[in-house]
Amino acid sequence: MWGPAVPAGLRRLKMKLNKKAATVTAVFLVELMSPLWWPPTVEAPGELLGGAQVDARVMGILRRSCADCHSDETRYPWYSYVLPSAWLVNNDVRHGRERMNLSQWEGYPTLRKERLLSEIANQVKDRDMPLAQYAWIHRGAALSDTEVHAIFEWTQKERVRLIEQKP
């Protein structure tokens, strides 16, 4: 008496489960792209390195290789809108901005600028920046030796200028 009833019931159960799995998967995929994970955008970013004396070449290098994490002018890639990569990208941007935000440079106290300038010099000379995972994806972000040199020279010049400017 169980004979034919079982397979039919099982089939129905299986279909139900399949439907459920499809719904769960769909919801999961939509959640991965939820605006909750989207990166924050800054409406009116301040001038990059405002108040600093920096030539177009060095500015171009910093804009290309550093500004995505160290300014409010981040050019977010599509994967910064999707989990799990959104977490990784947005973490780098958040921490990068906290440590040094070139869009807020003008408002930094002189001492902080001086310290950051020597930090920039150290980071590029040691090739710690741009972050390896970033340079790996953004092939054009890696710095050549002459670019490292140009940034280094600029940091020295700008530090001297700041120190001489002090009353």
Ligand code: HEC
């Ligand atoms: C992919 C994101 C990313 C890029 C691109 C990047 N940085 Fe960073 N940077 C960070 C993060 C994150 C930190 C904080 C690291 C930590 O706390 O260990 C940091 C820290 C720093 C610091 C230390 C600031 C301090 O408080 O001492 C300096 C200086 C710096 N970066 C300079 C640069 C320069 C110059 C470039 C471009 C050549 C660059 N970074 C590119 C993410 C980035």
